[in-house]
Amino acid sequence: MKRAIAFLSLVLASPALAAPVAIGFAPPTGQDLLYRIEQHRPVDGRDSLFRADRILRFEKAGDGYILHVTLRSLDSDAPGAGADAYRAALSPLIGVEHRFRLDSHGKIVGLDNIDDVRAAMEKALNAMVARAPEGSAGQRTAKNVLTLLDGLTPEGRLALLSGEVQPLLLFVDSEVDDARPRGVRTMAGPPLGRAVAVEGNSVLAAHDGNRLTLQEDLQGEGAHVAMRYIVSAQTGLVDAQERTLTLGAQTLTEKRSLTVAGK
Template sequence: MRRLLVAAFVALGQPAAAQGIAIPFAPPTDRALIYRIEQHRPVEGATRMFSATRDMRFERAGEGYILQVTLRDIDSDAPAAGAEPYRAALTPLIGVVLRFRLDGQGRIVGLDNVDAAWGAAQAGIDAMLANFAPDTPRHKAAANVKALFASLSPDGRLALLAGEVQPLFLFAGSSVAGGEGRGLRTVAGSPLGRPVPVEGTLRVVGQPADALDLEEKLAGAGVQVGIHYRLSRTSGLVETQQRSLAVGSLALTESRMLTPVK
């Protein structure tokens, strides 16, 4: 459940000629959405697929919004050693409804049903521990997830549960620099096993109707990261995101897509 990048960007100095493009936050409240994440990364010498599909719906709540998220399913073609930690972390959340509270600028500020959601996740882990023998990969992975859950503070629980939807709101309620873009500094994480500082630029590379195409290029010690965003200028949401991370001979790619239910 660790993120490819720590999503904390720091401006390194915006060119004087760059003009800011205002990004709203006005998510659609009249439709159901599907959010699919698919990742391809090396496991035991081969590239393996990991995917998760979530059902989503926004509703207005005072000056902000409620985002209802339900993990529908997960999948992986990795062998047990690579797939079980992923399945153990996410299987307990399948079917659990999460009701995130967002302010008017697209910041996640709480989870309305945090006790019920957390209880359901813990019950799912306990069921996995009871149904699999202690010497099996799934039991061991579930035990590790249970220990992680037990170590988290309330803020840590919210951050964990919100982690996979947070990238939708990277630019909501802010502005994006035009012209030469702006400099960024962040930290590349998984699958490195250690944080590596990276720096680069974020710039606008296209302006199709009602959208912006953004390109982010980052580099650090032996690390290359590239990210392409399709950002809605109507809703302020990141509708598609394509990421690649290269560390020596290791390569990871990830795609995220938010689409209306047809």
């Protein structure tokens, strides 16, 4: 869910504070964009890579937009079951176009072809269950995803299927203020792991034309999260994001980037 960015009043003692910066929503249309998510996290005692590439394209539709999203490729160098589970969870989506409907404020309000997406996923997952070795990580993951899909409400399925693109829209149609930090409270955790509550401050670290750099430092029970966002005040999209999540002795790092496809 998109976190609200609260307006902070000016401090009277400060003589010349900059005005709040408005972040709009005008994504580029008719252009293929490459959305890459790259994670490094420990698996069986070694740092392992997990990478997913998606092709995105925005299309104007009435007052809002259709966001076309297609998972293009997956990659991982994790040993054994770590890579198997990752591929089992996501490979059924490779080549399956999602047509998300966004309102004029950048909120995802529907998935126009949700029945087709679900049918494609279930077909691929059932095939995986049938051919994978009995009791393997891939088979267990495929069964778990099938059970999850069957048990979710329509709203829950939309949230699940849009989960990886929601961070692109985190700051759409909002304001940020470089006068003071703002408070942030959210949940953080590893993939498929237990999430914990974290909170802290977000600051506007740099403002260069339409390019905004925001940083967050969040703490929770045994958890520390450091976030850095590069946001376009014009398009409203998060063009780059870096996250470092430390849970106890383990650290997960993640980078997300949005670029023109083919460049």
